[in-house]
Amino acid sequence: MKTTRILTAREAAELINDDDVISVSSSSGLGCPDAVLAGIGExxxxxxxxxxxxxxHPIAAGxxxxxxxxxxxxxxxxxxxxxxxxxxxxxxxxxxxxxWQMIENEQIHAYNFPSGVLYxxxxxxxxxQPGVFTQVGLDTFIDPRQEAGRMNGSTPRDIVELTELKGREWLFFEAQVPDVAIIRAxxxxxxxxxxxxEEASPLGALDLAYAAHNNGGIVIAQVKRIAQAGSLDPQKVRxxxxxxxxxxxxxxxxxTTQTxxxxxxxxxxxxxxxxxxxxxxxxxxxTARRAAQELQSGETANLGFGVSAxxxxxxxxxxxxxxxxxxxxxGAVGGVPLLDFVFGVAQNPDAIMPSIDQFTLLQGGGFQHSLLSFMEIDVQGNVNVHSLPRRRHVTAGVGGFADITSSAPSIIFLGAFTAGRRDIRIEDGRLNIVSDGPFTKFVNKVNSTTFSGQRALANGQDVMYVTERAVLKLAPEGLTVTEIAPGVDLEKDVLGKADFALNxxxxxxxxxxxxxEPAPLGLKLPGLAPHHRLQQLDS
Known part of the structure; x- marks a missing residue:
């Protein structure tokens, strides 16, 4: 039987050689093998x-x-x-x-690719295999016709390429072979x-370990405790x-970072x-309440970090x-996803899947809605969530956003209509915009495209944008205002606060x-219609 060595973090760092490719399993503070990373730094x-x-890093480490x-x-x-x-x-x-300081100072080559594709x-x-063919990321900053996922000017365009197969465009991502996988259990x-x-998710630990092991690399696992050989339930060994x-x-x-x-x-x-x-x-x-009104009982829905959570x-x-x-x-299925920087876990999940398997569901559109936040929206309905000019470090990057939006049947973007210091009050069931944010989020052209509105229209996806003062829909003729909040002046507070003409x-x-109103809505969710094959059975 193969011998597994028990080492200190500092000793484990000695296993890493110059020029190695290191793959790390984590999602921010969730599952982060921080002790091993600290040992390498030491x-x-x-x-x-x-x-x-x-x-x-398929998802962030730290x-x-x-x-x-x-x-x-x-x-x-x-x-x-x-x-x-x-x-x-x-x-x-x-x-x-x-x-971020290293990226912005051009001290490092840096790429931002979709999390599901990275898995x-x-x-x-x-x-x-040579790599991954996918339509995730087409017509976004990941596409080589735009930025090729590069995060600064010194980074080469050498990992993703545009190709055509059977008359359709695809992105091809070259497989990355790790010399070392660092995982946590x-x-x-x-x-x-x-x-x-005790982990909230196994994330991608198994696939990272396979990738390193099968190519002659090594796997380092950080754990909380050691058990006697043969004492673990084999059904629970991941x-x-x-x-x-x-x-x-x-x-x-x-x-997690806080629990x-x-x-x-x-x-x-x-x-x-x-x-x-x-x-x-x-x-x-x-904003979240208005988005909730789009849901139906029995649906499966995805959501991202921010207001949507x-x-x-x-x-x-x-x-x-x-x-x-x-x-x-x-990886959580069911339960109630938690908020803020504990996001990524759910209280009372029904199942906890490996991330790569969850992304199979998400990339394939096997759910009804995705609820996601936005930073900028432009005249074509494009959305930016990953790149703020001069403040890129306050954003996390694309994450699973591009994987999710590539095939989601319905996408509901949630966010504020304007940014910056503002005084908007909720008084007597109406909005009172005493002073508005100086920066609109509805711009002529987003700083960088994380979501392509035109591709969504071509794919037949339903796209809605929900803000505190207005609801908009994406249509072939452009963004259309369908609802406004009580107390809001359509011309001054909505149309006049966008850099382009809204329909x-x-x-x-x-x-x-x-x-x-502060009281509960008394919300009633209509029932989800049965799958057409079940309808045939009932008939």
């Missing part, structure tokens, strides 16, 4: 080695809440290239994370078998010991929904918390007045 401080590493993640490696000489689905974001009031690139590498036995009982070369024990590893261990997000406990904190009355809550909590408040099954890219529906109506 070795470099002491010895100036290893040098010129490439790191691959965030702004104290889990340093990639910032342990963000040092000139140590890190030469990063390929990431997303990156740690940082508050705009402080210094950017070190990795598939690992699976391709594991199977000795809860328990390792003495043979290296890994279980994930990564077999035959793949694991070294184990680092970090008994204090956090379950040492919560059994309700890793499946050992179902907590009453009444224990969730209520959502305070705000403009963001109004409030929607499941609106349903809980309306006593409808179990009416919609939520799926998020980190106005002939059936323009007021948003539901109940949205602007």
């Amino acid at each position: 070795r470099f401080t002491e010895t100036a080695a290893p040098r010129n590493l490439t790191t691959i 965030d702004m809440w104290g889990i340093k993640g990639i910032d342990h490696l963000a040092r000139p000489g140590l890190l030469a290239r990063i390929i990431a689905g997303s990156l740690p974001s940082g508050p705009s009031s402080s210094e950017p994370p070190l990795i 598939q690139m690992h699976r391709a590498a594991a199977a000795r 809860t328990t390792a036995d003495e043979d290296g078998n890994l279980t994930f009982e 990564v077999p010991g035959i793949l694991v070369d070294a184990v680092v024990v970090a008994p204090d590893q956090l379950q 040492p261990y919560d059994p309700a997000i890793s499946g050992q406990l179902r907590r009453p929904l009444s224990t969730l904190e209520p959502v305070g009355f705000s403009l963001e809550k109004i 409030l929607v499941p909590h609106i349903l809980v408040e309306e006593k409808l918390g179990n009416e919609v099954s939520w799926v998020i890219e980190q 106005v529906s002939a059936e323009l109506r007021l948003m539901d007045a109940r949205l602007f």
